[in-house]
Amino acid sequence: MDPKLISPAAARNIPPILKALEPLVQSLETSQKGPLRALEVASGPGQHLIAFAQTFPNVTWTPSEVNEENIASGLTNIEPPLLIDASSSRAEWKISDASMDLIVNVNMVHISPWSASQGLFAASGNILRPNGLLSNLDFDASLKSSNNHILVYQKK
Numbered sequence: 001m002d003p004k005l006i007s008p009a010a011a012r013n014i015p016p017i018l019k020a021l022e023p024l025v026q027s028l029e030t031s032q033k034g035p036l037r038a039l040e041v042a043s044g045p046g047q048h049l050i051a052f053a054q055t056f057p058n059v060t061w062t063p064s065e066v067n068e069e070n071i072a073s074g075l076t077n078i079e080p081p082l083l084i085d086a087s088s089s090r091a092e093w094k095i096s097d098a099s100m101d102l103i104v105n106v107n108m109v110h111i112s113p114w115s116a117s118q119g120l121f122a123a124s125g126n127i128l129r130p131n132g133l134l135s136n137l138d139f140d141a142s143l144k145s146s147n148n149h150i151l152v153y154q155k156k
């Protein structure tokens, strides 16, 4: 990845994010049939996505962003990035229904309009396979780590 795009704050968040995701991926390995697929919404330049792909090589990861970014990872379990505005209607998300086991969203909710959160939850309800998980993590740099927000939603 382009070194100019590397953010120290994003790097600091990688260990707690991986800690939060590990039990989710483990539970999906048990609950889901077939290869696991995950979508990240609001990937930015993809610093976290690359760590996810390295740590969970059995999951195929798709990055997405409202501003299209070029995520050059060299890893085989990363799909080309998608252009997704989380606030757009479900029809504008170019992803099939019931095609993802996991949707990850980090540090978007507190910096974006409420419509982006509404769109994320609405689309996730269609895109996730049964028992799939939506994981929303917000790390506010001004807050202590104990105040970070981690929310997990399961599609029934």
Ligand SMILES: C[S@@+](CC[C@H](N)C(=O)[O-])C[C@H]1O[C@@H](n2cnc3c(N)ncnc32)[C@H](O)[C@@H]1O
Pocket (backbone or CB within 6 Å): 010, 041, 042, 043, 044, 045, 047, 048, 065, 066, 067, 084, 085, 086, 087, 105, 106, 107, 108, 111, 112, 113, 116
């Ligand atoms: C603080 S950055 C977080 C980037 C990355 N997830 C991270 O934690 O390093 C917030 C990201 O949300 C994206 N974003 C803002 N509004 C969005 C929307 N409506 N749909 C999708 N992404 C959005 C921005 O482009 C930006 O990349």
